[in-house]
Amino acid sequence: MGVQGRICWAVVVLTLCMGADVVAVTFENNGYDLLVAIHRNVTQDPRMITQLQSMFTSASDYLYTTTRKFTYIRRVTILVPDTWTKDPSWKDEGEITFTDADVRVDSSHSLQGNTPYTFQPGQCGQPGRYILLTPDYVLDKDNGRDINYGDAGRVLVHEFAHLRFGVFDEYGIPGSRQHPVYYVDDTGKTVRPTACSTDITGNFINEVKDSSCEPVDSKDVVNKDCYFLPNAFDNTATTSVMYAQFLKEVVHFCESDPDSGRMDLIHNPNAPNRHNKMCSERGTWDVIKEHTDIKGGNPVDISNRAPQFNVVYRQREPVGNTTICGRRIVLLLDLSGSMKENYRYFKLRQIADQIIRDILPLGTEVGIVVFSDSARIWANMSFITSSADRQMLAQGLPDKEDYGGGTAIGLGLLKAIEMLNGRGKSAENGRIFLVTDGEENVTPSVNDRYSDIVRSKVVVHTMAYGDSAA
Missing domain, CATH: 3.40.50.410 (von Willebrand factor, type A domain)
Structure with a gap:
């Protein structure tokens, strides 16, 4: 990178009233401490705090299960913006800022809408920057959150795996040639959904009425109107969190060679998804178990996995005619x-x-x-x-x-x-x-x-x- 590039980088780092985009996740004794921040443009609503608490409590249980008792969420600090009227129970916090947060509640991403999103610019195994949740998603504004996304705690664990462990999505993208929603397997005859597990059952659905989902040929799956709808009940697959965490049976990440010998955990290296591309066809658990939070550690029995919650408030202090x-x-x-x-x-x-x-x-x-x-x-x-x-x-x-x-x-x-x-x-x-x-x-x-x-x-x-x- 030349000098001009370094100067541009410095300008980005110090922009406005915010710190750098660094992940503040801390890990100790199998537990994560997370910072959640609400943007100052978000309208005050007391349900925001209670909804976040409920979501992270559910996420802690699911994280504990999916990481095989290696991790859970120990503590969550929620930073309330200075534009909200202060509640007496909130603690003063003058140092942390919105962009220090691991999880940010802010307006929707231009391409993602209300879908939770993790800014993940790195390579396989490298952490992301932050998780973005929209106010409408947190508050379940249209009362369709569970129907459209599944349990919010499970969604958070899916995003947290992006953020902390550097794994990627295992599903396809409608209309994508690089990561299609389905593909033709090695036999050249069977059409399979792009997924970690080959055990996922369901149906191919075409949004165009009375049209099939057959590929144009065995090498190029191009039908952008098709998607795969997993069976919502009695699905036999237990993997993977990065594909279909909304299925109640899915409680594991995929791995290439399970020590347990369990075939239901086997990773599918042939699926043309982003994770296989970025991680050289290794299973998600193969990547996660090499992370420092897991490698060298031990699973522990934790009966109470509900996080401790602290709500803090950043009061702007006056300095002359301006504020700190x-x-x-x-x-x-x-x-x-x-x-x-x-x-x-x-x-x-x-x-x-x-x-x-x-x-x-x-x-x-x-x-x-x-x-x-x-x-x-x-x-x-x-x-x-x-x-x-x-x-x-x-x-x-x-x-x-x-x-x-x-x-x-x-x-x-x-x-x-x-x-x-x-x-x-x-x-x-x-x-x-x-x-x-x-x-x-x-x-x-x-x-x-x-x-x-x-x-x-x-x-x-x-x-x-x-x-x-x-």
């Missing part, structure tokens, strides 16, 4: 001598200037730390409340004559954390934006103090200049 908005952030800038090469110092100042003037919203608390042979505070933490504040901070950025010396990235990170911890505040959930050309050559190194950095619970974004900076 977004994270507290420290710009951590490399002033080492090597930054003079190839005009890196100019590029550093350019991006720092852009962040201060154009990216950080009014109400952001920001400071600057610089490092070379050592680390020091360049500008103390202060709020941006006006254009004049932006101007003053940007004009005070380092110039060419300020550069020289070594590269003490570890000391710089520790000084930035120290500043975030100042004035009686906590560094936790604060942001550090590190700009460096790498080539760390002053102790302690980042690795030397890695545990201290992680323990502070800050989020570090990096911009790298030069071939050795990665």
Whole structure:
């Protein structure tokens, strides 16, 4: 990625009053802690909280079953927006933001409608970014949620498998040549639904009256009006969560070679679905059991799997004529001598200037730390409340004559954390934006103090200049 690409990436990361798109899921003692956030444009409705609680309680039971007693949902924090009238029972929370959330309640996706959706840009086994639920889905506005999607807890587990484990859908897409809803098997004669299990029973349905669902030929299934409707009752298949979690009999993920010898769990590698394409025809459980949450762990008997729920409220605090908005952030800038090469110092100042003037919203608390042979505070933490504040901070950025010396990235990170911890505040959930050309050559190194950095619970974004900076 070139410098211009890195600059564009930085702009995206720091957009508006929100943190970065990072998954906040935590896992401990077989239990997940999740953050659910409601967008500030969602109309206040007390049923939103109770519906979310019901959905995640159901999801915890199903997750426990489908992951074979390895995991469940231990705790769910629900972040209520500042546009809602505060309930006295809600706790104040000034740090977490909407885009920190694992599950977001927001307006519908342009292509998905009210269908729950997971933003999953990575490869097989890599986590997604977040799950999106629409207000209409959560509130079951048309009273057709269970009919159209099945139990909401099961739907959440399907999406959570995308989010946490990096597995993909095992069903076909109507009208798709790449992932058709059905295919012709190896015999060249039998038409099968695109599914994990070959045991799924049901019927091919054509939306065009009195038309069949036969493919045009054995190699190209193109009938876009056809779909497969599994039998809603007495289906013998127990797999898979990524295909038909709405069937009550489906309580497992597929696997390629079950240790139990159970043939009902066998994965179908021939189905032309997205999961087989992305995961080299491995079963979903084959991928999941290699995840760090499962591998090396042990199943446990947990009788009470109902999550603990905390409802928190983010109260915007006034600062002058504006309000506190977004994270507290420290710009951590490399002033080492090597930054003079190839005009890196100019590029550093350019991006720092852009962040201060154009990216950080009014109400952001920001400071600057610089490092070379050592680390020091360049500008103390202060709020941006006006254009004049932006101007003053940007004009005070380092110039060419300020550069020289070594590269003490570890000391710089520790000084930035120290500043975030100042004035009686906590560094936790604060942001550090590190700009460096790498080539760390002053102790302690980042690795030397890695545990201290992680323990502070800050989020570090990096911009790298030069071939050795990665």
